[in-house]
Amino acid sequence: MTITTVNQEEWVCNANDVLKLRLVCAHTSDPYEHPEGEYHQLLPQFTYSLFGPLQQIYGYKNLKIKLYYAAGSLVTYLDVSYDEKISDHLPGAKPTDVIGIIREYIPEGFMTNYDTFLQRVQKDTHAFVPMGEKISEYRLSDDDSTVYEIYKANFNTPGFKEYHSRLQLFVLLYIDGARYINEDDEKWEIALVFQKKSTGDSNIYNIIGYCTMYAFFFYEKCEGSKPLSEIKDISNELNETSNFSYSTRLRISQFLILPPYQKQDHGSRLYQALYRNLLANPWIKELTVEDPNDAFSDLRDKNDLMYLVENKIVEGLPIPLDKSKVEEVRRKCKLDQRQMHRCIEMLMLKRLN
Ligand code: ACO
Incomplete structure (x- = not known):
């Protein structure tokens, strides 16, 4: 039946509520309909990049957007369903093009048939292995049989660009103000954390989180160095070399631990592994962070302070520290000036107390 007026509010829903995000491990039924399966449910935090500043979707009743990912390979399933659509009642009304919008943010090749997706999840569960170079591993406690492995990759790592294109939607959903990065830019380095469960003859890898970092040229004025004014086109000079074969300022851009794994250390x-890695790399001179939020600043402060205390970096130095001493410590720790001053201030206050 066609009507000419409708109560518009009835046709508006909150995108965060209707986007059903799942990381599917292995199970037999659609986790939305049969929640007993093996999966993680994720509640999106920010959907404004997709659906506008009000994070609202217009034109449907009982809308469900199922966006499921295989927990390791991130093979994707998308299904959009609803009971009623406004344009069926009000000709000319323009409901939000939900599938069209989501398609702009996820790569082609996503599945729309649940059984096909499930078969792929089951296949990938034992077949998927992380790309890139393993840089670290840890257990959360000594008696924990699960191992977590950290890998480093870039967009030249075989298969990684495709993997990242499936992964990157999570930064929009969980980091306020995040944007997609340029996958054609070779200066990006990405570190990824995977949970590894051993099952006799194979391992199952599930994605836990990741961090994107950009390798900037770091200009150091020292004996023999070219004055900055003579370096006409830094990108030309850098394109001839691989990342980290020149003095680098490494900037953490996006740092994300997926919600089911947050607050477990x-x-x-991940931060400690990255920091250890950069301390050991003579080409990396400084670590900076792009627009950190409070949660990341806390994590960083805590870990930097722990490093300074455990390594007795400022122990026994007279208060107030003189400028050259601070600079010497800063270069050694490869922290940027602001972070170094924050840490020293906190350590000095602790000593005065
Ligand atoms: N039980 C209880 N609490 C624990 C445990 C545990 N087993 N292990 C750690 N914690 C606590 C820590 O002590 C810490 O507490 P505090 O906040 O009171 O200091 C807290 O959990 C967080 O520490 P971690 O577990 O090490 O950190 P987490 O893995 O949760 O990662 C992060 C923090 C990155 C901010 C994560 O929550 C996240 O990804 N959030 C969403 C995205 C985001 O905000 N990213 C940063 C954006 S800024 C940028 O990208 C540069």
């Missing part, structure tokens, strides 16, 4: 373990 994974963020700290």
Whole structure:
């Protein structure tokens, strides 16, 4: 039946509520209909990048957007269903093009048939292995049989660009203000954390979180160095070299631990692994962070302070520290000036107390 007026409010829903995000491990039924399966349910935090500042979707009743990912390979399933659509009642009304919008943010090749998706999840569960170079591993406690492995990759790593294109939607959904990065830019380095469960003859890898980092040229004025004014086109010089074969300022851009794994120490373990890695790399001169939020600043402060205390970096130095001493410590720790001053201030206050 066609009507000419409708109560518009009845046709508006909150995108965060209707987007059903799942990380599917292995199970036999659609986790939305049969929640007893093996999967993680994720509640999106920010959908404004997709659906506008009000995070609202217009034109449907009982809308469900199922966006499921295989927990390791991130093979994707998308299904959009609803009971009623406004344009069926009000000709000319323009409901939000939900599938069209989501398609802009996820790569082609997603599945729309649940059984096909499930078969692929089951196949990938034992077949998927992380790409890139393993840089670290840890257990959350000594008696924990699960191992977590950290890998480093870039967009030249075989298969990684495709993997990242499936992964990157999570930064929009969980980091306020995040944007997609340029996958054609070779200066990006990405570290990924995987949970590894051993099952006799194979391992199952599930994604826990990841961090994107950009390798900037770091200009150091020292004996023999070219003045900055003589370096006309830094990108030309850098394109001839691989990342980290020139003095680098490494900037953490996006740092994400997926919600089911937050507050279990994974963020700290990832940060510590990255920090250890960069301390050992003579080409990396400084670590900076792009627009950190409070949660990340806390994590960073805590871990930097722990490093400074455990390694007795500022122990026994007279208060107030003189400028050259601070600079010496800063270069050694490869922290940026602001972070170094924050840490020293906190340590000095602790000593005065
Ligand atoms: N039980 C209880 N609490 C624990 C445990 C545990 N087993 N292990 C750690 N914690 C606590 C820590 O002590 C810490 O507490 P505090 O906040 O009171 O200091 C807290 O959990 C967080 O520490 P981690 O577990 O190491 O950190 P987490 O893995 O949760 O990662 C992060 C933190 C990255 C902020 C994560 O929550 C996240 O991804 N959030 C969403 C995205 C985001 O905000 N990213 C940062 C954006 S800024 C940028 O990208 C540069």
